[in-house]
Amino acid sequence: xxxxxxxxxxxxxxxxxxxxxxxxxxxxxxxxxxxxxxxxxxxxxxxxxxxxxxxxxxxxxxxxxxxxxxxxxxxxxxxxxxxxxxxxxxxxxxxxxxxxxxxxxxxxxxxxxxxxxxxxxxxxxxxxxxxxxxxxxxxxxxxxxxxxxxxxxxxxxxxxxxxxxxxxxxxxxxxxxxxxxxxxxxxxxxxxxxxxxxxxxxxxxxxxxxxxxxxxxxxxxxxxxxxxxxxxxxxxxxxxxxxxxxxxxxxxxxxxxxxxxxxxxxxxxxxxxxxx
Amino acid sequence: xxxxxxxxxxxxxxxxxxxxxxxxxxxxxxxxxxxxxxxxxxxxxxxxxxxxxxxxxxxxxxxxxxxxxxxxxxxxxxxxxxxxxxxxxxxxxxxxxxxxxxxxxxxxxxxxxxxxxxxxxxxxxxxxxxxxxxxxxxxxxxxxxxxxxxxxxxxxxxxxxxxxxxxxxxxxxxxxxxxxxxxxxxxxxxxxxxxxxxxxxxxxxxxxxxxxxxxxxxxxxxxxxxxxxxxxxxxxxxxxxxxxxxxxxxxxxxxxxxxxxxxxxxxxxxxxxxxxxxxxxxxxxxxxxxxxxxxxxxxxxxxxxxxxxxxxxxxxxxxxxxxxxxxxxxxxxxxxxxxxxxxxxxxxxxxxxxxxxxxxxxxxxxxxxxxxxxxxxxxxxxxxxxxxxxxxxxxxxxxxxxxxxxxxxxxxxxxxxxxxxxxxxxxxxxxxxxxxxxxxxxxxxxxxxxxxxxxxxxxxxxxxxxxxxxxxxxxxxxxxxxxxxxxxxxxxxxxxxxxxxxxxxxxxxxxxxxxxxxxxxxxxxxxxxx
Numbered sequence: 001x002x003x004x005x006x007x008x009x010x011x012x013x014x015x016x017x018x019x020x021x022x023x024x025x026x027x028x029x030x031x032x033x034x035x036x037x038x039x040x041x042x043x044x045x046x047x048x049x050x051x052x053x054x055x056x057x058x059x060x061x062x063x064x065x066x067x068x069x070x071x072x073x074x075x076x077x078x079x080x081x082x083x084x085x086x087x088x089x090x091x092x093x094x095x096x097x098x099x100x101x102x103x104x105x106x107x108x109x110x111x112x113x114x115x116x117x118x119x120x121x122x123x124x125x126x127x128x129x130x131x132x133x134x135x136x137x138x139x140x141x142x143x144x145x146x147x148x149x150x151x152x153x154x155x156x157x158x159x160x161x162x163x164x165x166x167x168x169x170x171x172x173x174x175x176x177x178x179x180x181x182x183x184x185x186x187x188x189x190x191x192x193x194x195x196x197x198x199x200x201x202x203x204x205x206x207x208x209x210x211x212x213x214x215x216x217x218x219x220x221x222x223x224x225x226x227x228x229x230x231x232x233x234x235x236x237x238x239x240x241x242x243x244x245x246x247x248x249x250x251x252x253x254x255x256x257x258x259x260x261x262x263x264x265x266x267x268x269x270x271x272x273x274x275x276x
Numbered sequence: 277x278x279x280x281x282x283x284x285x286x287x288x289x290x291x292x293x294x295x296x297x298x299x300x301x302x303x304x305x306x307x308x309x310x311x312x313x314x315x316x317x318x319x320x321x322x323x324x325x326x327x328x329x330x331x332x333x334x335x336x337x338x339x340x341x342x343x344x345x346x347x348x349x350x351x352x353x354x355x356x357x358x359x360x361x362x363x364x365x366x367x368x369x370x371x372x373x374x375x376x377x378x379x380x381x382x383x384x385x386x387x388x389x390x391x392x393x394x395x396x397x398x399x400x401x402x403x404x405x406x407x408x409x410x411x412x413x414x415x416x417x418x419x420x421x422x423x424x425x426x427x428x429x430x431x432x433x434x435x436x437x438x439x440x441x442x443x444x445x446x447x448x449x450x451x452x453x454x455x456x457x458x459x460x461x462x463x464x465x466x467x468x469x470x471x472x473x474x475x476x477x478x479x480x481x482x483x484x485x486x487x488x489x490x491x492x493x494x495x496x497x498x499x500x501x502x503x504x505x506x507x508x509x510x511x512x513x514x515x516x517x518x519x520x521x522x523x524x525x526x527x528x529x530x531x532x533x534x535x536x537x538x539x540x541x542x543x544x545x546x547x548x549x550x551x552x553x554x555x556x557x558x559x560x561x562x563x564x565x566x567x568x569x570x571x572x573x574x575x576x577x578x579x580x581x582x583x584x585x586x587x588x589x590x591x592x593x594x595x596x597x598x599x600x601x602x603x604x605x606x607x608x609x610x611x612x613x614x615x616x617x618x619x620x621x622x623x624x625x626x627x628x629x630x631x632x633x634x635x636x637x638x639x640x641x642x643x644x645x646x647x648x649x650x651x652x653x654x655x656x657x658x659x660x661x662x663x664x665x666x667x668x669x670x671x672x673x674x675x676x677x678x679x680x681x682x683x684x685x686x687x688x689x690x691x692x693x694x695x696x697x698x699x700x701x702x703x704x705x706x707x708x709x710x711x712x713x714x715x716x717x718x719x720x721x722x723x724x725x726x727x728x729x730x731x732x733x734x735x736x737x738x739x740x741x742x743x744x745x746x747x748x749x750x751x752x753x754x755x756x757x758x759x760x761x762x763x764x765x766x767x768x769x770x771x772x773x774x775x776x777x778x779x780x781x782x783x784x785x786x787x788x789x790x791x792x793x794x795x796x797x798x799x800x801x802x803x804x805x806x
């Protein structure tokens with residue numbers, strides 16, 4: 001689909017941003033109420049989530065409609081690419097913060113606590129630990145069980161997604177759809193195994209710095225896999241609707257970049273959270 | 277929804293179509309960078325007065341020793357909210373407002389790269405503002421742990437703390453989206469022929485600032501997410517008994533926090549670098565070195581953060597590293613100050629209000645820079661940490677730095693934005709009142725700090741009484757002077773002498789090729805830059 005002309009498309013006024021703001025405000029108020037045990041909180045949160053869903057449908061719907069109508073000239077396409085790149089960079093920095101917390105705790109905070117023998121007699125900085133004040137002994141998840149399997153699954157999903165992309169580039173729609181479906185299946189399998197692992201784990205988020213860093217890092221990663229899976233499902237549905245051509249399929253590529261980013265984060269998690 | 281295209285041939289017809297929303301819907305649903313820029317600017321002005329009113333209450337309490345007006349908890353709420361709102365509600369949004377108005381005009385683009393996202397970035401601010409300000413009325417009152425939100429103090433306290441954390445999350449989302457929008461606009465939407473090294477200095481400073489925002493706002497999100505889980509979900513990130521460390525919060529926070537202070541000053545540098553050449557009627561001296569200086573400052577901002585923490589415990593090697601890197605910042609900053617002064621050298625200088633603000637900026641910001649160098653010295657900082665010397669320092673860089681550059685920028689571009697000249701006489705009165713009152717307020721704080729008066733306390737020892745009274749009187753004058761600013765701005769918006777396309781004869785950036793005010797859609801056809 002060709003753009004009508006080369007002018008940069010400036011969309012007409014849109015209701016969705018303000019709807020999104022109302023959604024986030026409602027969600028935040030609801031969450032604050034839930035955290036402070038106000039009964040109505042979960043209702044307010046559900047309302048906020050509902051408004052957010054409506055906004056996402058409406059906003060992305062408008063973008064897809066404009067894209068199909070050929071309104072996005074090449075320059076707009078470049079904007080979308082840059083936008084996604086910088087969004088992923090912000091996500092990298094988000095995870096970098098939590099990895100930083102993990103490294104700080106292991107290499108600076110715990111040795112410091114172990115040095116303070118007059119305060120915490122007998123405490124040594126061995127990892128995993130729940131810290132000097134909590135006496136729980138941590139049995140970590142065996143890295144070569146489910147986590148290794150999950151590594152294999154996510155890496156394979158990266159491969160199937162690339163295979164799907166090749167299909168799209170060569171206009172083999174069957175390969176595209178099959179590749180996407182496989183990727184989604186692997187993503188959901190990953191999430192299922194992760195939930196199973198959480199259920200089996202012998203420690204909780206309350207168990208000292210180990211539990212905190214473990215669940216924070218793997219939890220946020222798992223949340224990103226879920227988001228990525230939803231995005232892939234949308235892309236599959238759009239593929240079924242025939243939205244993508246070998247020449248124009250930025251939405252597919254954006255989601256693929258995101259999926260590979262989530263993949264790389266998992267590799268770092270596997271090394272620094274599970275193995276080391 | 278209307279699906280008109282902005283094609284050149286159909287431009288006239290379609291634009292009439294695009295204008296359709298009027299009244300409140302024009303502002304709620306806008307995808308126009310000028311309207312959204314205006315929203316940012318008015319929002320930040322409102323927040324400036326709100327947080328300024330809190331500052332008036334602080335100065336009223338500190339007018340005399342003893343507890344006059346507020347209990348200590350309320351006083352702590354005032355200082356905390358004053359800082360948080362001034363930073364996230366006044367300074368940052370106003371600079372984004374400038375970016376919205378000026379970046380597309382200065383690079384010859386039709387609008388921002390993502391006009392709808394732009395609208396969302398703005399409208400998240402009032403959402404966060406409502407959440408934050410409403411904490412004054414919840415059980416337990418607003419947050420009182422300082423704008424830096426340090427645990428373990430921040431672990432205590434009621435629902436206001438959770439609300440404020442979530443409000444800062446929303447502000448962060450807004451900042452990240454706004455910054456991505458600005459980066460993409462600058463990278464992808466420059467007029468043909470405008471290479472990176474031909475960009476106006478203001479655009480350069482915003483490109484680098486936006487990069488800093490995308491890099492560090494997510495790290496702030498990490499820090500406050502850990503606070504939230506420590507408060508509510510039993511994690512032990514900042515609790516030593518669980519193997520965590522409250523000092524870790526400070527590291528993560530200041531990894532965000534130091535780039536953050538440059539986020540608030542670099543666009544101000546850009547404004548001043550635009551105004552001084554205009555009124556000196558000479559091109560900016562050392563343009564290339566200015567670009568590299570801004571980039572160096574941005575790079576250094578990532579490796580100086582722990583100079584905020586010299587007294588919280590750090591190995592000697594760490595203290596030395598952060599001391600030296602901090603002092604290194606004086607080099608690129610010195611280059612900038614030198615270039616501003618060199619731009620003035622043998623210029624044909626006139627002293628309109630924007631120029632007065634810019635010259636005051638160069639002078640007063642440099643004082644703030646010097647007191648920063650003093651604070652960078654570990655042994656000195658250990659004496660001065662958490663005293664009024666620090667308060668004096670950051671008000672010299674944030675008020676006489678950022679805020680006065682912003683005011684200068686407002687006077688400079690008001691004729692372009694409104695089509696009318698502002699009242700030059702009143703503008704000058706506003707400048708002199710502000711500059712004098714500012715110094716009466718904050719200069720004595722250097723002496724108070726050197727004498728050992730701690731910050732964030734509602735009461736103080738008798739020997740600090742005189743300087744505090746002077747500072748309070750200056751503060752009230754400073755606050756009152758800003759009402760004159762409001763009056764001048766409103767008067768200019770409502771009418772005045774027609775500005776013409778280019779009211780400043782020394783200005784040479786692209787926005788002055790447009791009418792004043794510029795058409796609703798400017799640069800539908802990009803200009804050619806030679």
